[in-house]
Amino acid sequence: MNPLKALLKRSMFFALFIAFLVLVLCMRISGVWLHEWAATLFILAVLFHIKSNAWQLGHLLYLKSAYFYYRAFVTSGLVLAFLAVSISGIFISHFVFAWLDLPWGRVMRGLHTAAAEYFLIFVGLHAGLYGSKVQALIKDNLGQAVMRGCVLFSYVVAAYGLSLLFTEDTLNKLIMRDSFAFFDYEAPLIFSVIDTLARLLGAAVLSSLCSSLLLGISAGRGTDKLKA
C-alpha cells in the first residue's frame, strides 16, 4: 500500500478512536444515553485494537531495560484502567446494561469516576510511547516543516493540558473522593472538548519525552556492555 495511504488509513482510525473517546469522556456533550452507547462501541473498538496488536503483549519485557519496564507499566495500567472503567460502567448503567439490574452504589460510582480519570491518563501515556513513530511518519509524508509545526503546537497544548492534570480536582478523582465529575456548564461546550484533548496530549507528550529519555539510557547501557 502507498505509505501516504497507509498513514491516512491509520490516521482515520485513530481520529475516530479519539472522537469516540472524547464523546465518552465529555459527558456534557453526549448526555448519559449517548455516553453509554458510545462507551459500548468504544469498548468494541478497543478490543479490536488489542486483537490487532496482541503480538506486542507477548513482548512487553523484550529486554530488561528501563524503557521496557516503563512500557510494561503503561500497558498494564491501561489494561487495568480499561477493565475497571468498563466493568464499573456496566454496573452503574442506566440504559445499555440497565436490564442486568446489577447492584451499584456510591463505591461503584466512585470507582467509575476514578477509573475514567486513570484511563484518560494511561491512554495519553500509551499514545506517547509512539510519539517518535508519529513524528517520523509526519516527517516522511508531510515534510520536516509540518512535523516541527506539529511538535511545537503539541508542546503548547500539552503545557495547558498538564496544568489541568496536576490539580486537586484530578487528585480527588484518582483517590475516589469524587463520585461525580465536574463539568463547567457556564462555559461553552467546545471548552470541554479542548480541555479533554489537552489533558490527553499533555500525558502523551510527557510519556513521549519519558520514552525518549529511557530509550537513550537503555541504549547507552547497551553500548557500555558492548564496549566491555
Add this chain to the structure above:
Amino acid sequence: MKLRNVLPACALAVSCLLGSAASTAVAADFSSHKTAVLYYTLAQNRIGGDDWQQEHPVGNTEYLAQLIAKDTGADLFSLVQVKPYPNDYDEVTEIARAEQQQGARPELKEVPDLSAYDVVFVGYPCWWGSYPMAFATYFDTGALNGKTVIPFTTHEGSRFGHSLTDLKAALPQSKVLDGFAKRGSDAQDEDSAAEITEFLQDLEL
C-alpha cells in the same frame, strides 16, 4: 527615557490600579437587608437514620445553612417533603434521578413565607447536577420573585453541576448570584466556618 526612571513609574501605576480595583470591591452588608436562609437537607427528608446520621444529627447542607445564618443574622427555613425518602442512600439517588427526569413536584409539608425578605440564600445537596425537586415545587409558587438569590450547595465532585443554569431558568424574576459549593463529606469540617465567612465577605449585593 532611561529604564531606571520608567520602572518605578510603572510600579506606581500598577499599584494605583490595583489599589483602585481593591477599593471598588464592596463586601456585602447584610445589616441593610432582610435575609433568609432556605435550605433542603436529606437528613430531614428521609425515614429513620443510620450510623452516619447518629454521628451527624445535622445534615451537611443544614450545617452550612446554620453557619450562613449565624454570620448574616438571617432567619432559617427548611423545606420538608410530605413523603420522605427511604433510609438507603442508593435508593434515594435512584428515586431522585427518576424525579428529575419526570419533572416531579414532591408535596411540601409547609411552604415558607419569605415575602418579608429581599435576600435569600438557597441551599441544597447537588443531586444529578441539579437541586432536589422539592425546590422545584417551591420555585413554582413564585415566592422568590424579585429577590436576590444566593445559592450554596453540597456535592460529591460535581460542585454546582448545571443547577445554576437551572436556577436562573426557574427564577427569571430573581437575581441569582454566584454561590458557594462545598464537598458534602467536608461540610462539617472545622474550616467550613472560615470559608463561609470569606465567601460572604466577597459577596457584592
